[in-house]
Ligand SMILES: CC(C)(COP(=O)(O)OP(=O)(O)OC[C@H]1O[C@@H](n2cnc3c(N)ncnc32)[C@H](O)[C@@H]1OP(=O)(O)O)[C@@H](O)C(=O)NCCC(=O)NCCSC(=O)C[C@H](O)C(=O)O
């Protein structure tokens with residue numbers, strides 16, 4: 001099994017906010033997205049880029065993954081963002097508003113010519129109607145030889161803007177888009193993160209949306225405020241009962257009498273080898289979280 005990196009809580013912070021960049025060294029998020037795009041006003045772009053790259057180079061973020069979100073590929077800022085990000089050496093760069101697989105091929109080539117470190121990954125925001133319609137083709141770009149694509153990030157605010165869909169409890173208008181993106185990501189071995197929840201003071205609504213995202217299959221949730229981190233960490237981690245069940249399944253298949261069997265009965269339920277594979281992932285995720 002490939003190494004699992006927990007991505008339960010993925011906190012955006014405006015690259016122009018020095019206080020937030022500093023504070024983030026103490027926040028228990030699995031991933032930090034240092035934003036140069038929508039959270040930064042046009043007149044603050046250059047200063048934000050400098051500040052974000054200096055923060056990444058300075059380090060001190062422990063085991064948190066660091067991701068720089070550039071401006072869009074068709075903006076005047078993109079070239080400078082990409083060059084500076086490559087120099088700063090984050091874990092990944094997040095490209096907003098990806099709508100076609102060719103964009104990722106071009107970025108892969110640009111990163112090669114900038115001699116980006118081999119471990120640098122590319123994450124893609126799925127947040128336009130075209131991206132939803134072409135989600136499978138975009139995810140398939142991960143299979144190209146020079147591709148660094150490893151994760152999809154849902155941009156539900158931009159999707160709402162572009163489609164005029166409304167945010168309603170349960171997210172019925174968006175469910176087909178969310179599930180299409182999840183299928184596309186999983187078909188090509190990508191991680192995928194749920195969109196943000198804007199209603200900062202609505203703890204109950206946020207919890208429900210985290211649980212829904214987990215049940216749909218997302219690996220974690222993107223967040224906009226440190227107060228959302230603890231809930232996302234709890235919801236997207238296996239709980240005690242799930243871990244105990246996973247360990248029991250692995251132990252049952254290891255028994256001599258179950259060798260060579262594809263399906264067994266455990267606690268009144270049918271359990272197959274595929275459940276043992278799922279159980280191993282649960283245990284590996286728990287171990288990675290325990291760290
Ligand atoms: C939403 C906010 C503007 C609220 O800010 P504020 O009113 O200052 O909040 P608080 O007073 O409650 O802040 C308390 C302290 O916490 C720090 N803080 C706040 N937010 C963050 C953060 N995201 N990361 C790190 N630290 C944070 C404050 O600095 C305060 O610290 P202190 O001074 O010590 O008390 C603000 O939360 C915010 O800017 N959030 C992020 C906004 C953002 O990044 N938006 C872009 C990404 S969302 C998106 O675009 C998704 C996608 O593209 C889509 O289309 O859906």
Ligand SMILES: [Mg+2]
Pocket residue numbers: 038096127155157158
């Ligand atoms: Mg967006």
